[in-house]
Amino acid sequence: MRKQFDFFKNIDKTLVFLFLVMIFMGWFNIFAAELKEGHQSIFDVSQNYGKQLFWIITALLLAVVILMFDAKFFPAFAWVIYGGLMVILVGVLFFGVEINASKSWFRIGGFQLQPAEFAKYATALALARYISEVxxxxxxxxxxxxxxxIIALPVALIFLQNDTGTALVFAAFVLVLYxxxxxxxxxxxxxxxAIFLFVMTLILNEFIIIGALAVIALAGAIILRRKRREMVQLLGLFAILSVYVYSADYAFENFLQPHQKLRIEVLINEEVDLKGAGYNxxxxxxxxxxxxxxGxxxxxxxxxxFNFVPEQGTDFIFxxxxxxxxxxxxxxxxxxxxxxxxRLLVLAERQRSAFSRVFGYSIxxxxxxxxxxxxxxxxxxxxVIGIPLPFFSYGGSSLWGFTVMIFTFLKLDSKRLELL
Amino acid sequence: MQLNQSSNIHSKRKSIILAAMVLIGFVYLVRLFQIQVLDPSYKLSADSNVLRYVTDYPARGLIYDRNGELLVYNEAHYDLMVVPGQVRDIDTTEFCRLLGIEKELFESRLQQARDYSRFRPSIFESQISKNTFAVFQEKLFRFPGFFVQPRTLRKYTYPMAAHTFGYVGEVGPREIEQNPYYRSGDYMGISGIERSYEEQLRGKKGVRVRLVDVLNRDIGPFQEGRFDTIAIPGKDLYTTIDAKLQLYGEQLMRNKRGSIVAIEPSTGEILALVSAPGYDPNLLVGRVRNQNYHQLQQDELKPLFNRALMAQYPPGSSFKIVNTLIALQEGVINYNSSYGCGGAYHSGGITVRCRSHPSPVNVLSSIQFSCNTYSCIIFRNTLDQPNFSNMQESFNNWRRHVTSFGFGQVFGSDLAYELSGLLPTSDYYDRIYGSRGWRSLTIISLAIGQGELGTTPVQMANLAATVANRGHFFTPHIVRSIGEPDSLQARFLARNETTVDRAHFEAMAHAMQAVVDAGTGRFSHIQGITMGGKTGTVQNPHGENHSVFLAFAPVENPKIAISVVVENAGYGSTWAAPIASLMIEKYLSGQIGRQWFEQRILEASFLTNKP
Known part of the structure; x- marks a missing residue:
């Protein structure tokens, strides 16, 4: 009996509390978002809010299971989990089902699972393991x-599934690397x-921006006129940025898919295509x-x-x-x-193990x-990038994925004094 | 394990990451505060997303004749409406196929509706057939932004009195701007009774606020219908028209240009108002209206022109009634004053011709034989009275008498587009001749109802009614009560007195009876009915004379007063008088005894006579 309680020893209560609050708020909201005339029971499993309850219960079971693992299991098996997930990501390309033009789902019974959600977890483990050894x-x-x-491999596979949104999430690891x-x-x-200039090229003519850069460079050159070395660097930087601005516009026009271009255009110009891309x-x-x-x-x-907002149970739950x-x-x-x-950052910073810290930052x-x-x-x-709002959007894979990540970290944190 | 040598740097980086998170959260909260709390436009957009204002159109009031016979009623039909702001993802091909229209037409109509308003409904196609309606009702959910609005159309029991009833049409941009009650696609009375009683007939629109979902499906009332208003039906109108008499008058006037106005003298109620040529009021109903209106407008006979109200003729000899009564009132003649007539009036180089009749004539026989000479003499006597210091003063005195008969001004009746007619002022002659440049002889044409005079047929009928009443009249009107059959309109109960004594009118009534019994109108005498009348033959610079007749009957207790004008038909006694006679016979006895007499009128046609 004592041993069982050990699982929960030293678990950070603040994080668990916040986690539970958000998950249950999320469930009540999905009920509001998905409620239709004629279906009144919040427990109706044929409806998404009923299914979400199933996902929540299973997620909590999953959390307990994660806590039962030995904390050393995660760094030890990081590469195995990573490798396994990559195989599954390849597998979904062949055996998965297509939903909303993305072939990134496995169907099991009445439920679908999206391996890409777990790829984030696997990548976080692998990255933590790698960095902790350097x-x-x-x-x-x-x-x-x-x-x-390590990051690029799952990104490439997820891009192949045509799930751009999930692939973009891996950009978050930049913060970890920083x-x-x-x-x-x-x-x-x-x-x-670079991002700022890219957005500016969409709003303004690229030559205006290059002109503005030239003015800044000139002002800088006047200030730095005594320092030759810095001046050369400045002019070099100006040249690079000018070429970048010029090619960014070209890239936007030629490399993005039409619907992606539109999503960016509606953001900049609010009146664009209110019935089409701008409708959502x-x-x-x-x-x-x-x-x-x-409210x-x-x-x-x-x-x-009354369904005016599309995807209101998932991506537009907010x-x-x-x-x-x-x-x-x-x-x-x-x-x-x-x-x-x-709270995650505070916990991550107090880790003695680099693995735990990197993993915490990743989450x-x-x-x-x-x-x-x-x-x-x-x-x-x-x-508009189609990724869920964790804990709130309807969807089991996302909930399971985040639950597994958070409780893995909570387990690592609870053993922070033992892990080095 | 990595040794953390530069923990300062790392703690700084942790702070930067945390700051980035807090910053993003803060920026989002500022933005959320702006759109949720500060900017009201999103609330309005949300309302326009889910709230639909459905207008309930009340049934337009019915129109009855004086005997309670239904003349104008409503028939249901359906308008296809569009709210352009809600139109999305429509299968235009299917839509156009169902409606049987071209795609270009679809686009242009949608654009037209969009130009009016994106959020208010406009008529897309009016009066769709019952079959189309049935098909559309089934598939309406596939065409968000479109809905079917039940409406009513006017129907007429008899194809008559089109000018009087007027017609109903869609409101124009000007009305929408001027009157907040109207919205695009509403109907309103455009002429006739429909116009002058628009507010009573239309009732009050009701509005139901409904909730709809994204597919424009009705979800239910908004807040249990708290903001709904109930449509109030329009009030029924009980007109003064006698349907049988009106119908008969229109028969008599077939193939003629002109008008008949019949009035009940004791009330001023208009029994019949005929303008010929007329048209079938059913032509100006619904989707055929524009096309038919266009055709009627192009017609050279001007069937849309309401002659009974808007044509202004010189009254001709019938105006001698007025001039003689004024002369008697002014005392310039008495009942024994008689003058010889040699077939014309000569004075100062001016000649006014007269038709042959016994001579000399006194007051009564001058009316009976319509003697021009006598009229000229007494008109000049009236104007040349020594107690007036100048011409203007005496003319204004004469004019004051004339206006008391209702000439030169509008009655303030309930007839739309009532005209005042022409009655010159002394200023008018001053401008033409200079203030000292005109005398009674200058304006001698007025003596015989010619010259600068213009009177409408209603004014002439009112003159007949005034003599019938022996000196007063009630404002001629077309609607006796609103809502309930017997609630008379108070504004028409007031008696209008003339400036001439009753005794003179009594004499005039008998003179006019002599016209019919043994004078210019004897041809139109009716067996068993006493009738007073006065012929008029109105000279017309453009062509044949207009035939005019005023009459009332029975002389002792008049039930009907009438004016008849037949344009370009010749003498008053030949055409206008028989028509008046037939109308009176029809009204008083309910049938016509003189078949040949009636036949002659029915077969007459003056449409080819030069106007």
């Missing part, structure tokens, strides 16, 4: 590039400047915006209840929160997320990416 002093270029290869010193702050800044975004903003300060009340949302619970609800959700992620980064993109897209601040 000596900082010996960090040369090949060592810096290997983590990228924290671990694989990416410098300067590089991260350059990355952000517009209706989503209407639903959230109509919530007001206090319309639970199950009283008209926009979500609309239901915004409409029925208003700004108060939005604030609560965002606050819960920030608390949850901050926090992935959650952050989902949070930023999903909520951002519903209020028109991010392009």
């Amino acid at each position: 000596k900082m002093r010996t960090l040369d270029w090949p060592a810096r590039l290997k983590p990228l290869a 924290r671990e010193g694989y990416i410098s702050g300067l590089l991260l800044t350059f990355g952000l400047i 975004l517009n209706q989503s903003k209407i639903a959230i915006g109509s919530g007001g300060f206090w 319309k009340g639970y199950l009283k949302g008209t926009q979500t209840k 609309c239901t929160i915004g409409e029925e619970w208003g700004f108060v609800g939005s604030f609560t959700i965002i606050a819960l997320y920030i608390l949850f992620m901050a 926090a980064s992935i959650l952050f990416f989902h949070f930023a993109i999903n909520i951002g897209m519903t209020i028109g601040m991010m392009p």
Whole structure:
């Protein structure tokens, strides 16, 4: 009997509490989002809110199972799990079913599973394992590039499934690499400047931007006129950025798929194609915006209840929160997320084992990416990328995936004094 | 295991990552605060997404004749409406096939509706057939933004009195702008009674607020119908029209241009209002209206023109009634004053011709034989009275008498487009001749109802009614009560007095009886009915004379007063008088004894006469 209770010893109660709060809030919201006339029972398993209850119960069982593992199992088997998931990702390309044009699902009975959700977990384990074995002093270029290869493999496979959204989530590992010193702050800044310039090229003519860059470069050159070396660097940087700006526009026009281009265009120009690509975004903003300060009340949302917002149970679940619970609800959700992620960072930083720390950062980064993109897209601040809002969106794979990740970390954290 | 030598750097990086998370969260909250709390437009958009304002159109009021016979009623039909802002993902090919229209037409109509409003319904196709309606009702859910609106169309028991009833049509952009009651696609009365009693007939629209889902399916009432209003049906109108008399008058006027106006003298109620040529009111109903209206508008005979109200003729000899009564009232003649007539009136180089009749004539026989000479003399006597210091003063005195008969002004009746007619002022002559440049002789044409005079057939019928009443009249009107059969309209109960004494009218009534018994109108005498009348033969610079007759009957207790104008038909006694006579006989005895007499009128046609 004592041994059983050992599983739960030293588990961080704050994180578990926040986890349970969000999961049950999520379930009630799915009921509101998916409720149709004639189906009143929240436990009806033929409906998505009934199914979600099944997913929640199984997720909690899964959490207990994870806690029963030996903490050393995870670093030890990281590569095996990673390898296994990669095989499954290949397998889904051949044996999976296609939903919404993405061939990324296995169907078992009435339920579907999406291996890509678990690939995040596997990649986090592999990355943690790799980084924990690298000596900082010996960090040369090949060592810096290997983590990228670990990330790139699942990304490539998921791209092949035509599930761009999930593939993009792996960009979250950039934050982990930054924290671990694989990416410098300067590089991260350059990355952000590159994204900023890319967005600007979509709004303005590329020559205007190059002109603006030239003015900045000229001003810099005047300031640095005594320092030859810096001036040369500055002019070089200007040249590189100019070429980048010019080619970014070309890349946007020629390499993105039409629907992806549209998703970015509707973000920049709010009035584009309100009936087509802009429809989701517009209706989503209407639903959230109509919530007001206090919201319309639970199950009283008209926009979500009458299906004006597409995908309202999954990717656009935040609309239901915004409409029925208003700004108060939005604030609560965002606050819960920030608390949850901050707590993850605190726990990650207190690990003695690099493996545990990297793994903790990985979860926090992935959650952050989902949070930023999903909520951002519903209020028109991010392009529409089809990824769920963890704990809130309907879907078993996502819930299982995040549960497994979080409880693996909680297990690692509970044994932080034993792991080195 | 890696040794963490630079924990400062790492803790800084942790802080940067945490700051990024908090920053994103904060930016999102600012944005959420903006769209959820500050910006009201999303709430409005949400309402326009789910709320549909369904208009309930009340049934338009019915129109009855004076005997309670139903003349105008409603028939159900269906309009296909569109709310452009909700139209999405429509199979246009299927839609056009169901409706039987071309795709270009679909696009252009949708654009038209969009130009009016994206969120308010416009008529896409009016009066779709019952079959089309049935098919559409089934498939409506596939065409979001479209719905079917039940409406009613006017129907007429008899193809008559089109001008009086007027017609109903879609409101124009001007009405929508001026009157907040109307929305695009609403109907309103455009002419006739439909126009002058629009507010009573239309009732009040009701609005139901419904919730719809994304497929435009009706989910139910919004907040249990708290904001719904109930449509109030329009009120029924009981007109003064006698359907049988109206129908008979239109028969008599077939193939003629002109008008008949019959009034009940004791009330001013219009018994019949005929404008010829007329048209079948059913032509101006529904989707055929525009085309038919166009055709009627192009017709050279001007069937749309309501002659009974809007044609202004010189009254001709019938105006001698007025001038003689004024002369008697002013005392410039008495009942014994007689003058000889040599077939014409000569003065100052002006000649006014007269038809041959016994001479000399006194007041009564001047009316009986319609003597121009006598009329000229007494008109000049009236204007040249020594107690007036100048021409303007005496003319204004004459004019004051004339206006008391209802000439030169509108009655304030309930007839749409009532005209005042022409009655010159002294200023008018001053402008033409200079203030000292005109005398009674200058305006001598007025003596015989010619010259600068214009009177409408309603005004002439009212003159007959005034003599019938021996000196007063009630404002001629077409609707006796609204809502209930016997609630008379108070504004038409007031008596309008003329400036002439009753005794003179009594004499005039007998003079007019002599016209029919033994004067210019004897041809139109009716066996067993006493009738007073006055012929008029109106000179017309363009062609044949207009034939005019005023009459009332029975003389002792008048039930009907009438004016008849037949354009370009010749003498008043030959055409207008027989028509008036037939109308009176029909109204008073319910049947016609003189078949040959009636036949002559029915067969007459003056349409080819030059107007």
